[in-house]
Amino acid sequence: xxxxxxxxxxxxxxxxxxxxxxxxxxxxxxxxxxxxxxxxxxxxxxxxxxxxxxxxxxxxxxxxxxxxxxxxxxxxxxxxxxxxxxxxxxxxxxxxxxxxxxxxxxxxxxxxxxxxxxxxxxxxxxxxxxxxxxxxxxxxxxxxxxxxxxxxxxxxxxxxxxxxxxxxxxxxxxxxxxxxxxxxxxxxxxxxxxxxxxxxxxxxxxxxxxxxxxxxxxxxxxxxxxxxxxxxxxxxxxxxxxxxxxxxxxxxxxxxxxxxxxxxxxxxxxxxxxxxxxxxxxxxxxxxxxxxxxxxxxxxxxxxxxxxxxxxxxxxxxxxxxxxx
Numbered sequence: 001x002x003x004x005x006x007x008x009x010x011x012x013x014x015x016x017x018x019x020x021x022x023x024x025x026x027x028x029x030x031x032x033x034x035x036x037x038x039x040x041x042x043x044x045x046x047x048x049x050x051x052x053x054x055x056x057x058x059x060x061x062x063x064x065x066x067x068x069x070x071x072x073x074x075x076x077x078x079x080x081x082x083x084x085x086x087x088x089x090x091x092x093x094x095x096x097x098x099x100x101x102x103x104x105x106x107x108x109x110x111x112x113x114x115x116x117x118x119x120x121x122x123x124x125x126x127x128x129x130x131x132x133x134x135x136x137x138x139x140x141x142x143x144x145x146x147x148x149x150x151x152x153x154x155x156x157x158x159x160x161x162x163x164x165x166x167x168x169x170x171x172x173x174x175x176x177x178x179x180x181x182x183x184x185x186x187x188x189x190x191x192x193x194x195x196x197x198x199x200x201x202x203x204x205x206x207x208x209x210x211x212x213x214x215x216x217x218x219x220x221x222x223x224x225x226x227x228x229x230x231x232x233x234x235x236x237x238x239x240x241x242x243x244x245x246x247x248x249x250x251x252x253x254x255x256x257x258x259x260x261x262x263x264x265x266x267x268x269x270x271x272x273x274x275x276x277x278x279x280x281x282x283x284x285x286x287x288x289x290x291x292x293x294x295x296x297x298x299x300x301x302x303x304x305x306x307x308x309x310x311x312x313x314x315x316x317x318x319x320x321x322x323x324x325x
Contacts, residue, residue, distance in 0.1 A: 017048055027059045188215055
C-alpha cells in the first residue's frame with residue numbers, strides 16, 4: 001500500500017540533493033559508517049523534500065559521497081512546509097532578511113522534530129534487520145543510538161537556531177497546544193493565547209509559560225464532589241445533634257452562686273484529676289464500643305461534653321484573673 005507521506009527513489013543523483021548551511025557541520029569520524037555501508041549497503045535512505053532539499057541524513061550522504069557513489073536511495077518526504085524547506089535550503093547563515101520570532105521558531109522546531117523522530121524510528125527498524133546501531137550505519141554521531149531520547153529535539157533545535165537547547169521551543173509548543181486543543185479549559189486557553197501574543201511582541205517565554213502551566217495544573221486537580229441533598233440533610237442533622245449535646249453540657253455547668261450553693265475545694269479538684277490522669281490507657285476501646293449500652297454511652301458523652309465546656313470557662317476565667325491582677 002503506498003505511503004501517503006512520501007515515496008522512495010532508488011537512484012537519486014547526489015549532485016541533485018541540496019544541502020543547506022544548517023546541515024554543514026563537522027560530521028565526525030565517518031570511517032565506521034563508510035565501512036558499514038560498504039559491507040551491508042545503505043540500510044536507511046536519507047530524507048529529502050520533493051524539491052531535493054536534504055532534511056535528514058547528512059552524515060550518510062557525506063559517507064556515500066566519499067565512497068564515490070554518484071546516486072543513492074532517498075526517501076522523498078511530502079507535506080513539508082514551505083517555510084521549513086526554505087530554512088533547510090539556506091546556503092548562507094544570513095540568507096533570511098527577517099529573523100524568526102519565537103513562535104515561528106517553535107513551529108519549525110516542532111515540524112522538524114517530528115520528521116527527525118520519524119526518520120530515527122525508520123533507522124531503528126533498519127538496524128533490526130542489518131547492522132547493529134553502533135556500527136554507524138544510522139548516521140548517528142559517535143556514542144549516540146538511533147532512538148536516544150532527546151536526540152531529535154536537539155537536532156531540530158540545532159537546525160533551527162544553531163543551538164542544541166530546546167527548552168524554550170518546548171515551552172512555546174506547550175502554549176500552542178493549550179491554546180488550540182478543544183479539551184483545554186476555556187480560561188486556560190485564553191491565558192495561553194494571551195501568552196503567545198505577548199511572546200510574539202517580544203516578552204520572555206519562561207515566566208509566561210510557568211504562569212499558564214501553574215493554572216493548567218491547578219485546573220486538572222480533582223474537584224470536590226457537589227454535596228447531594230441527602231448528604232446535606234445528614235450533615236445538618238449531625239451538626240444539630242452535636243450542638244444539642246454541647247448546649248446540654250453548658251447548661252449543666254450553670255451553677256447557683258447563691259448562699260445555698262456549695263462547691264468542692266481546689267484540693268478536691270486536684271485529687272480528682274490526679275486520679276483521672278492516664279485513665280484513657282486503662283481501657284480497651286474495642287471492648288467498650290462493643291459492651292457499652294446506650295445509657296452508659298450517653299452518660300460518658302454528657303460528662304465529656306460538660307468537661308470540655310468547663311475547661312473553656314476555666315481558661316477564660318484564668319485569663320481574666322491574670323489581666324485583673
